[in-house]
Amino acid sequence: MSQYFTIHPENPQPRLIQQAVHHVMQGGVLVYPTDSGYAIGCRIGDKNAMERICRIREIDKDHHFTLMCRDLSELSIYARVDNTAFRLLKNNTPGHYTFILKATKEVPKRLLNPKRKTIGIRVSDDPITMALLEALGEPLMSTSLILGNNEFAESDPFEIRERLEHQVDVIVDGDHRGEAPTTVVDLADDTVKVTRVGSGDTKPFDDLS
Template identity: 40%
Template structure:
């Protein structure tokens, strides 16, 4: 497999290149892409073969998969989650797009798609036009899971050239969106109604409470 390597700019992603990425996703490809925090690996949420490939790349054998979805906005989240508390929806509307992952109770649709036993799903709407434009053109969310680094100091891979070295021939396409952050998103658990920060990351939830 030859890995495509393309450059995109967050401020104004080239629509032709976005279409190129979407074409790869529609054909069941796995991509690596920038977000507003760390680089992510993903695929179309409806392509089970691509999801299985990501599990292999990440060494995941369990059915308790911690994948999150990247959405363009909040308009489609009712398809993938059970009914939200009004307070949770208001909080998400204020905090997103932004560096947060909201853990919500998933609808029955999600475990079937992921071939997983998880009853929750993470939702991300990153403040980065590249993944959002991809999702908007694809017309459904993509999986997001982090790219970890082998370095003893850096937890996540931040340099797209080094990511290419590591994953060349293993994924279908890598997007160079500039250097990524080494700080992941703040994870907020809303499954019990009240917002509970379970991992401190780049986002400060107190600004929106």
């Protein structure tokens, strides 16, 4: 049975945030709200938790995992960012985007796309997401909580609890969220390519692809 924390979406309670992070630090799988629906995550280095997420999401090793980072400086530890990419990231983070970038050696190999050695990177300004990351002190290995054959991220914390309370360790209820996952922008090959249109506006990238 998972722990269920109802956390204020604008003013997260520090005590509850710390309790949620404690479970993550102990190897737990976390469902949490973002600015683009709910996500599911764990610590970067936790192989067992990652494998549990793969089973819940029904995804394989070719899936692009995402590191949810606090800011650009943390992002640059885990991804290779040239001048062009840095300008795009600076202008569009935090935001409703996942950027695909070449990974640094700080990223465990099991999280990388095996062919391209890339990783997804996100920076969100959602108050709960930011509070969790600040308390954890490192990025969350994360992916949108899209279940089964659905196209959209889960948005209702009560429905999530009914479906996953025996499969995850912590569910953070931050109220209802939008269903559209992030817009995915691939910057890994010195080009700009929008590979998934989601909640992030594609206009900043229209003339660059």
